[in-house]
Amino acid sequence: MKVLVVGSGGREHALCRALARDPRVDALVCAPGNAGTAELAEPRPLDVADPDAVADLADKVGADLTVIGPEVPLVAGAADEVRARGLPVFGPSAAAARLEGSKAFAKGVMRAAGVPTAAARDHTEVEPALADLDEFGPPYVVKYDGLAAGKGVTVTEDREAAVAAVRASLRGPDDRVVLEEYLDGPEVSLFAIVTESGAVLPLLPAQDHKRVGDGDTGPNTGGMGAYTPLPWASHGLSAEIVATVIRPTVDEMARRGTPFTGLLYAGLALTTRGPRVVEFNVRFGDPEVQAILALLTTPLTDVLSGRRAPVWRSGAAISVVVAAPGYPAAPRLGDPIRGLAAAGALTGVDVLHAGTRRDADGQVVSSGGRVLSVTAIGSNLESARGSAYEAVSRISLAGAHYRTDIGDPSRMRHAADVHRADTAPGEDPTRPKKKE
Template sequence: MKTLVIGTGGREHALARALAQDPSVSEVHAAPGNPGMAAVATLHQVDPMDGVAVADLAERLGVDLVVVGPEAPLVAGVADAVTARGINVFGPSAAAAQLEGSKAFAKDVMEAAGVPTARAFVCTTPEEVAAALDEFGPPYVVKDDGLAAGKGVVVTEDRDAAVEHAAGCERVVIEEYLDGPEVSLFAITDGTTVHPLQPAQDFKRIHDGDQGPNTGGMGAYTPLPWAPPGLVAEVLETVLQPTVDEMARRGTPFAGLLYAGLALTSRGTRVVEFNARFGDPETQPLMALLDSPLSDLLVGAATGTLADVPAPRWKDGAAVAVVVASKGYPESSSSGDLITGLDAVEAVEDVHVIHAGTAMSGDDLVTAGGRVLAVVATGADVAAARAAAYAGVTHVEFEGAQHRSDIAAGI
């Protein structure tokens, strides 16, 4: 089986790596990919946002499955363009990807499906924003309705900051604050059958103790020893299956990866947001523990045969990913800084490096984005995996490198 992974980031590297380890996969291609992915895939130049170009490449390579990693190409309809050529694709149509592309659309679907979520107002004027902020009070939760690369949400006690964020968005969703820990639960679906993965947790803020601005995610771990028993079954019954069923009822079936961001509140489990693709960096530890062939799950989702595919199996133990980001992130990022020490990282037992924002400058590996790489480790439990991940991080060196020191601490 030949596969083609579309994207450049850590999520795509983790997926390509898992496919390369899959006995039924004979070739892994990636476009455009990154230097880390070159070790597990053949790289090709393509614009990930150009559906025709992606479909042309898939046809030329004769691949059996295209995996579209990032959200922007999905919302732009890249999966539709590939499907139109008769090639299997893992990733929802543009219509279905609106579950992530528009938070207002997602709220509408949740309401119709009876999915528990925060009360919310969709606002397009300063007057509507003011009324919504008055209704809920602090802490204020203000979300850009569209895609914002994981940085479109502001949670703040400062009303002026909430108003300022709203003013910078064409349309915003303002909602009640949800207390309690957050959990990421991914599910693979073909539009009818839903196979949840095991829960993970990521760390959105840039600094230790969940301080500072939101990022795309500074680390993650799985499983969650503290999660309530029966959480996955509950979310499947009350969130995932009803959402998939409602999308099918609307004539826009959702096939691909449905990501539910959840808050375990004092009043029960609530949906914070949906994403239409694997989350980054949660995918990195999840793929490190997946004990099922990834291709079976992805093809089952792409071909409507997921009911015939066994539910995912997981290795014993735990996995932790720690993201190392560039100078200035998330407000800005530094590119072209020399990266060293990765061979020493890979020499640490049960540790590997996932590239996210890297590039080659001649023979040198350099930074090329905000989140540069993730150090991923497995271990007998979360504490052991965490210790191994941070042992790996100590070897990573580049100008201005920054990481959180509290990923999965105390678990």
């Protein structure tokens, strides 16, 4: 079969890598792709924000399956247009993609479905929003309602910074801002394939690292690294999240006449009151998917179609993002990248490209803020971590930076302590604890 992958980041390179290993797949197209995907798939130019252009390309190349990677085309309705041509596509409709396209909409769905999440209010005017800030109190959580490439969230103790975030979110007449209570506890990402019949197939839980600096310091980013599985998490965590979050959300969307199919991503905080949803995404998360797919042994097309449940190899996987100088505020682009072959030669390592292109001389150069996702597997997390950072050390990109604490054992010990304290024996983890 021929598969079209839409997108150009690390997520799409990870998807192409998994599809290239799928015995069902004999031809791959990635549009627009990057310097890494071009080694696995035929590149095609594409405006991913144009649903008609996506459908036209799927039709033109004769795609037996189109996998839409980023959120922008999904929210714009690209999956609807591909389906309207009678072509198979993996991704939700525009109506269902509002779970990511509007945080206020997602909160409404969660309230209706009884999904545990942070208390929140949304506003379209600055003054009422600012009046609400003090009611939620520090740490302040301010979210732009629409798409913001993973950087539309401000979490701060500084009220002035929170006020600035509110004002920045409400610059236009159609803008909306969401204020939330702060959720404590380690964060977890759980992806679930939702089939057309409504079946839910959870993937391995992973932990992302959003802040740019070690120790979760600095501004939010699209993600600086991830690992899976979570050795500190309880055995029944995935089943609990499916039962209390994924399944009720899927059922509520069906009740509303906008059934969800594709990938539903729940970003959660494991709070002292149990798991709480931080956000929904409607596509594979980056960089979590790089680590997750590295452990998948089931052919990816079988998993995406719901023909087979995913089966995982033993061990662990980790992905470390190498970012351009100045990321996330103002990344410098166009710098040459060296050492890719030396890094990729390490056993168990895949150097997945995110923001790369080839220049006129054929050299790989940076073209985005997150440049590479260096992904490694190992018999355990310590082994995978060692391989990933050894690979990173072989790569040369002027001014590049990366976190050194992805999968750090001391961070996991802290997460384990918090997670064990989440729920007392026999307690319902979905119900808030009573105040003393």
